[in-house]
Structures are given as structure tokens and as C-alpha cells.
Amino acid sequence: MWQHRALMRKPAETSAPLAEAIHHRWSPRAFDEAAEVSWDQLRALLEAARWAPSFGNTQPARFLVGRRGDETFRRILATLTPRNQSWAHRAGALLVAVMVTRNEKGEIPYAEFGLGLAAQNLVLQAVHEGLAAHQMAGFDAEAVRREFGVPAEAVPRVAIAVGHQAAPEVLGEERDVERERAARKRLPLAEFAYTGTWGEAAF
Structure with missing residues (x-):
């Protein structure tokens, strides 16, 4: 059962109904530094990634995993750019x-396509x-x-x-708060899906 409890929702504006996890997925930077991500939740995310499709079932995806407060988390955090460190330290994992x-x-x-599919499964399971x-x-x-x-x-790819x-205000900088609150945007389907010939809109 879908369990979305996000503080700030930015549902996608779509021309057709979507699965709830896709409809509500976005990439916030404002995380609650007091809230934990449990090992059970991480297990579910990684099981979702494990069952992603791959070429010939070659399964090229692997993941390094750290929870906030443990040594692996600190070591991963240290490899992020300073800009990403400024907000990612509040993440639960x-x-x-x-x-x-x-x-x-x-x-x-x-292999890169297979890893991308696994990462997307993980992200959608997170929403569930x-x-x-937030991928970086x-x-x-x-x-x-x-x-x-x-x-x-x-x-190592992402x-x-x-x-x-x-709340977006934990990000501090006004430009970051505004970016967090900004509406999500995508190309219209007419510029995304073609039929007959390149550039001829399918929808």
C-alpha cells in the first residue's frame, strides 16, 4: 500500500493517470536531521533495486550503504562536493x-542502463x-x-x-528555499514522443 507522507508535495502535472510513486516523486534537498531511515526501509529500497531488469540478467548494479551516524555514512558524505555536503548531511542514509x-x-x-534502472526502482520504492x-x-x-x-x-556512478x-527553510539560503519550493517542469509530450517521423508528435 502506498504510504506517501511527504511534508511538501509537488505532484506531476500529467495528461494521464500515473502510479502514485511516479506521480509524487521529486528530489528534495531539505531533509529532517532528527528522523531516521531504518535498516528495514533500506532493505526494501535495495530489494527494489535488486529486482530491476538488466541486459541478459547481468545485474551490474551494486550499492554502498550508510545510515546517518555510522562510519560508512561519514565516509560517503566526505566524498560529496561541498555544495551537496551542505544539505546531504541531514539525510537519514x-x-x-x-x-x-x-x-x-x-x-x-x-551496464549504465542497468544501473539506472536499479536506481530508479530504489527511488520509487523510497516514495512508497x-x-x-535525491540523486547526485x-x-x-x-x-x-x-x-x-x-x-x-x-x-561509482551516482x-x-x-x-x-x-521544511525548505532548513536549507537556510533564500535561493535554495525558493528552488525547493519551485514547481516541477518537464517537456510536453508533443516534444517528447514522436510517431511516423522525428518531430511528429504522437500525442
Whole structure:
């Protein structure tokens, strides 16, 4: 059962009904530093990621996982850019999504696509759990590699903050608060889905 309890909702404006987790998913930066993300919740998020599709069932996704207050969390936080550290320290958990590029059969085709599918499953499960998630490119992948002994055939690709939403004002800076409150925007379907020929709107 859907359990969305976000403090501030920004539902997608859509031309067709969507699954609730998709309809309400967005990427807040304002997290409640007093609220915990439990290991049971993290297990559910990672099970969702584990069951994502991948090319030939190669399953290229791996995750480093830390809860706020533990050593893994602190080490992941240290690899984030200062800008991301300024808000991500309040998250209940920090993860790094890693793609394995080779296995015993050789190079894994579409490894990045497989990791993306796993990460999306994780994020949507977070919404289902009443949590929020924010994916970040702003981190030092080589620092993650050194800090956690990530092997050469695996590539740290994205960091993910997971937690309970807080009021935007916890971000402090007015521009950050305004950004948190801003409406979500996407291209219209007419510029997104084509039929017949490129640029001919399907809807």
C-alpha cells in the first residue's frame, strides 16, 4: 500500500493517470536531521533495486550503504562536493550506486542502463515507503574508489541521499528555499514522443 507522507508535495502535472510513486516523486534537498531511515526501509529500497531488469540478467548494479551516524555514512558524505555536503548531511542514509562493467564472460553490455534502472526502482520504492531520495552527480568517484576499495571493473556512478522531508527553510539560503519550493517542469509530450517521423508528435 502506498504510504506517501511527504511534508511538501509537488505532484506531476500529467495528461494521464500515473502510479502514485511516479506521480509524487521529486528530489528534495531539505531533509529532517532528527528522523531516521531504518535498516528495514533500506532493505526494501535495495530489494527494489535488486529486482530491476538488466541486459541478459547481468545485474551490474551494486550499492554502498550508510545510515546517518555510522562510519560508512561519514565516509560517503566526505566524498560529496561541498555544495551537496551542505544539505546531504541531514539525510537519514547515503548510498553510492556503482556499476560493474565486467564479469567472468567479459564486458557487461548496457551496464549504465542497468544501473539506472536499479536506481530508479530504489527511488520509487523510497516514495512508497514515505521517504524521499535525491540523486547526485556531485561527488568524487575516485575518492569513493579509494575509500571503499572499489575494484577496477566497477565504477561509482551516482550518490543518493534518502530521508524524511523537512521544511525548505532548513536549507537556510533564500535561493535554495525558493528552488525547493519551485514547481516541477518537464517537456510536453508533443516534444517528447514522436510517431511516423522525428518531430511528429504522437500525442
